[in-house]
Structure formats: C-alpha cells, structure tokens
Amino acid sequence: MTLEEQIRRMGDARAAEVTTPSWRDRVGGGGRRWPVMVAAAALVAVLAGITVTLGPDDEKPGADVATEPETTRVTTTMTDATTSTVTTGPVTTTAGSAQQTGPCAVNPVPSDDVLDLAAHIAFDRTPLDLDQDGVDDEMLIYDDADGHWFLLARLHTGWTNALDIGTPPTPPGLAQTSDGVPAGTDLDGDGQLEFFVTGYLGPSARLVTLRGCELIDSFFVDEPAEGLGASFGVQIGFSDATPLCQGRACATRVSCAGGVLTQELLIGIAANDDAGGWGIGEIRLDRDGVITTTELPTRTVGPFTPLDDPPTEATTGVVDCTP
Amino acid sequence: MATENEEEFDVFVTRVQPQLERALAGHLPAPMVGDAVAEALAYAWEHRHRVLPMANPAGYLYRVAQSRSRRRKQGLLPWKSDDTIPHIEPGLPAALSALSPKQSQAIWLVHAAGMTHVEAGEAMDISASTVANHVERGMAQLRSELGVDT
Numbered sequence: 001m002t003l004e005e006q007i008r009r010m011g012d013a014r015a016a017e018v019t020t021p022s023w024r025d026r027v028g029g030g031g032r033r034w035p036v037m038v039a040a041a042a043l044v045a046v047l048a049g050i051t052v053t054l055g056p057d058d059e060k061p062g063a064d065v066a067t068e069p070e071t072t073r074v075t076t077t078m079t080d081a082t083t084s085t086v087t088t089g090p091v092t093t094t095a096g097s098a099q100q101t102g103p104c105a106v107n108p109v110p111s112d113d114v115l116d117l118a119a120h121i122a123f124d125r126t127p128l129d130l131d132q133d134g135v136d137d138e139m140l141i142y143d144d145a146d147g148h149w150f151l152l153a154r155l156h157t158g159w160t161n162a163l164d165i166g167t168p169p170t171p172p173g174l175a176q177t178s179d180g181v182p183a184g185t186d187l188d189g190d191g192q193l194e195f196f197v198t199g200y201l202g203p204s205a206r207l208v209t210l211r212g213c214e215l216i217d218s219f220f221v222d223e224p225a226e227g228l229g230a231s232f233g234v235q236i237g238f239s240d241a242t243p244l245c246q247g248r249a250c251a252t253r254v255s256c257a258g259g260v261l262t263q264e265l266l267i268g269i270a271a272n273d274d275a276g277g278w279g280i281g282e283i284r285l286d287r288d289g290v291i292t293t294t295e296l297p298t299r300t301v302g303p304f305t306p307l308d309d310p311p312t313e314a315t316t317g318v319v320d321c322t323p
Numbered sequence: 324m325a326t327e328n329e330e331e332f333d334v335f336v337t338r339v340q341p342q343l344e345r346a347l348a349g350h351l352p353a354p355m356v357g358d359a360v361a362e363a364l365a366y367a368w369e370h371r372h373r374v375l376p377m378a379n380p381a382g383y384l385y386r387v388a389q390s391r392s393r394r395r396k397q398g399l400l401p402w403k404s405d406d407t408i409p410h411i412e413p414g415l416p417a418a419l420s421a422l423s424p425k426q427s428q429a430i431w432l433v434h435a436a437g438m439t440h441v442e443a444g445e446a447m448d449i450s451a452s453t454v455a456n457h458v459e460r461g462m463a464q465l466r467s468e469l470g471v472d473t
Binding site: 001003006007011012014015017019020022023026027 | 336340341344345347348349353356357358360361362364365367368369410411412415416419430431434435436437462465466469471473
C-alpha cells in the first residue's frame with residue numbers, strides 16, 4: 001500500500017469518529033449561542049419597557065442620517081495587530097433601539113455594580129465624546145463572567161448601550177491609535193463616531209457606529225479572515241484613491257478600473273502570514289450597504305509593524321467599479 | 324416540507340459534508356469537527372447565493388469551519404497511540420505530524436480528504452501550485468523518514 005493510500009486510510013479512521021449535527025440547528029446563529037441570545041432578548045425587553053415608561057422622544061441630532069452617509073473626505077484608521085474576537089451570526093444589542101430617538105438619556109441600567117464591571121473590564125475606560133456634545137463619555141469592553149464579551153458605550157447622561165461582540169478579544173479588540181486610545185473616527189462625516197472592534201479568525205472585523213441611541217455594526221466581516229497568522233488588521237477609508245491610512249501603519253492606494261470611484265467606503269482586509277509578512281488580501285466596497293469584494297493577490301509588504309512604524313512600500317489595488 | 328431551495332442545498336450538503344469532515348478531522352478533535360462542519364454548512368445556507376456557485380465551495384467552507392471552530396490551526400492533530408490503524412506504517416502518523424504545518428495540512432487535505440490541489444489551495448488560502456509543492460516536498464520527506472519508496 002502506498003503512503004498516499006495509507007494517509008487516505010488515516011482520513012477514513014478520523015472521519016469515522018465524526019458525528020455532524022444538522023446544519024439547520026445552526027442557522028441564524030443558533031446552536032451554541034442561544035442562551036446568550038435569549039438572555040439578551042430578555043434584557044432588551046426589560047429595557048424597552050423602561051424606555052417606554054420614561055423616555056422622552058426628542059430628536060437626536062444625527063439620528064436620522066444613518067441611511068445616507070455623506071462620504072466626502074478622506075478619513076482613515078487602522079487596527080493594530082491584535083486579538084481573537086470571534087463572533088458569529090447576528091449581533092444582539094442589549095439596549096437602545098431604532099424606536100428610541102431621544103437624547104439617549106434614559107437608561108438606569110446597567111450600572112457598574114449590576115454588571116460587576118470592575119472585575120471584567122478588559123479595556124481601560126476611555127473618555128471619548130461619543131455623542132459629540134462636548135462632554136466626555138466612555139467606552140469599554142467587558143465580559144459578563146459567562147465568557148461573553150460586550151462593547152459598552154456609556155454617555156455622560158447615564159445612557160448605556162452594549163453590543164454583543166462574542167468571545168474574548170485578547171488583548172482587547174478596540175482599535176487603538178498610537179496613543180493607545182480607542183480609535184473613534186467620524187468616517188462618514190455624519191457627526192457620529194465609528195469604532196473598530198477587531199479580531200482574527202472568522203467574523204473578524206467590525207466597524208461599530210454609535211448612531212443616535214444605537215450601537216450598530218456598520219460592517220461585519222462574516223467570513224474567514226485572510227491568512228491565519230498571528231494578527232489581523234483592517235484598514236478603512238474612502239475611495240478617492242488617496243492613501244487609505246494617512247499617517248498610520250499602512251500605505252495603500254486603490255484605483256478604479258473603468259471609472260472614477262467616489263463616495264464609497266473601502267475596507268481593506270489585511271493579515272500577516274506565518275512568516276510575519278502582511279499584505280492586502282481583499283478590498284471591499286460598501287455602496288449604499290451593498291458590499292462587493294475584490295480579491296487581490298496578497299502582496300507582502302514587509303513585516304507587520306505597529307502603528308508608529310509604518311511600512312513604506314505601497315500596496316495597490318484596482319477595483320472594478322461597475323455598479 | 325422542504326422548499327426547492329432546501330432540496331438543492333441538501334444535495335450540496337450531501338456532496339460537501341463528507342469532504343469537510345475528512346478535511347477537518349486532521350486538525351480538530353473529533354467532537355469539534357461535527358460542530359464546525361454544522362456551523363460552516365449553516366453559514367453556507369445563509370450565504371447560499373454566493374457559496375453554492377463557487378468553484379471550490381468545500382475549500383472555502385473549510386476555512387469557514389476552521390473559523391467557527393474558534394481554534395487556531397496548529398498543524399496536524401497528534402495521533403494517539405491507541406489510534407493504530409491496520410496496514411499503516413507505525414511511524415507514519417508521527418512523521419506526518421512532524422512535517423511543517425503547511426506540508427502536513429496540504430498532504431492531509433489532498434490525500435486524506437481527497438481534495439484537488441485547487442480545492443486545497445482555496446482551503447489553505449494559497450495557490451494550487453504552492454499546495455503541490457507542499458505535498459511533493461512533504462511526501463518526499465515522509466518517504467525519507469520512513470525509508471519507503473512508494
């Protein structure tokens with residue numbers, strides 16, 4: 001028997017031990033996560049009740065701009081090499097709702113005591129003016145002691161919202177600036193900040209937006225990350241073919257085949273490989289919510305470097321801009 | 324009653340699931356393989372309009388399953404002594420595990436899971452020619468280690 005045949009037999013032996021449950025039980029993020037989703041749904045119901053009871057309905061500036069973002073300027077950031085956030089399926093927000101259009105002032109829970117946050121905060125509380133009203137708010141990542149992780153935004157008014165981000169980011173998965181501050185950036189110029197939560201493997205890269213009273217996953221990579229090396233990054237910017245990451249650890253230019261590409265959001269997925277090189281694996285266009293992906297030959301541009309030591313060689317990509 | 328879509332998808336599952344199970348069984352403990360495959364197939368259902376037309380859906384779903392298993396790939400799964408299989412060179416599992424992770428993975432996907440080089444390339448996110456190189460060099464090393472010609 002040849003070695004190839006023997007290896008085939010090894011495959012037979014291993015496969016014989018496998019029992020695969022029905023895929024139907026896993027559709028919609030079911031299966032393993034249902035207890036969390038049930039708990040989150042219960043919390044949403046409780047908070048919705050509180051909102052109905054107490055909530056004013058004043059218009060929140062910027063709350064209605066979600067559907068037509070203005071993408072008129074180049075604004076970029078990039079995650080550093082981090083983490084292992086892996087989340088699948090739909091994201092559950094535990095507070096706030098599309099119906100709540102008030103100033104996000106009503107939400108007496110969760111408090112630190114209720115959540116026992118002191119023991120579970122994975123990222124230092126960070127003062128950020130989340131709602132752009134001139135007063136610092138805060139954002140942090142915590143776990144609920146059952147191993148489930150949340151990105152929490154708390155306004156100075158006491159309004160709090162948490163986004164289920166799945167399993168632990170290690171280290172914490174908020175993208176950071178070179179100053180170690182979570183990178184909240186108003187990418188689309190709508191007056192609301194966007195944030196990154198990143199991880200390697202699986203649904204890895206997320207762009208979280210605080211919009212009105214909601215934390216929204218504006219972008220959610222529900223696909224395998226490029227490469228499976230030690231780190232993974234996302235870079236994001238707009239499509240006027242300027243460098244996506246001004247002053248940051250990337251040097252990427254994208255041009256457009258067959259036309260001028262403006263106003264669309266570009267998201268480049270990069271990852272380092274086992275040898276320590278990294279490159280741009282694909283570029284995505286978000287055109288009014290429709291994501292199209294252009295895969296690029298992964299091109300190593302040098303060892304993965306932290307934000308303060310950017311590679312100098314540019315990676316370029318051409319995107320088919322045909323709508 | 325299953326819809327037409329579901330029936331079509333069931334045919335797809337029948338074709339892809341065994342290959343996924345075999346492919347993942349080299350790198351994941353058996354209890355995790357079933358979960359990972361089910362998650363990958365659920366993903367395929369949810370994205371069926373994109374996944375089904377793919378040239379190499381098995382390779383792609385292999386990556387999805389690996390992701391869903393929440394376990395980083397770390398080469399071939401160690402072969403326990405009580406896993407002895409008749410007619411297998413006693414040193415083969417250990418020699419296979421001792422190869423570089425990419426070589427052992429390529430050999431496993433191609434010879435144990437029956438993937439083409441193109442499918443294995445999709446699964447490993449490398450080119451088919453690179454898969455061929457890994458397989459060729461890995462098999463040569465195995466033959467050298469085990470002192471066999473075939």
